[in-house]
Amino acid sequence: MARKPDTPCAGGCGRLLWGTSTSLPPGERVCQRCRRARKNAEPDEARPEACGYCAEPFTSKRRGVGLWSWCCSRTCARRLRIAEGDDPFMVAAALRRETR
Ligand SMILES: [Zn+2]
Ligand SMILES: [Zn+2]
Helix, strand or coil: CCCCCCEECCCCCCCEECCCCCCCCCCCCCCHHHHHHHHHHCCCCEEEEECCCCCCEEEEEEEECCEECCCCCHHHHHHHHHHCCCCHHHHHHHHHHHHC
């Protein structure tokens, strides 16, 4: 089976990438250059955001790949989860586990 680059870069440059070079699904594969540019545009450390609960400006921190904190504080995160319908008892228990 002839193998050739067949997955267009999702970074916008249109370069064809090897389909099997990463485990990412098509549409999320980006070439080295775009990946670097994207990383520069999205610093790992912190970025300004508005809190998802009280709307106060705060500095969001990366919590994982593509995951950022969305509240200014644990208190807001907890209130947001309760507001979204989580059982307050379960939220409190989860927070106790996290802070331990
Ligand atoms: Zn690219
Ligand atoms: Zn807040």
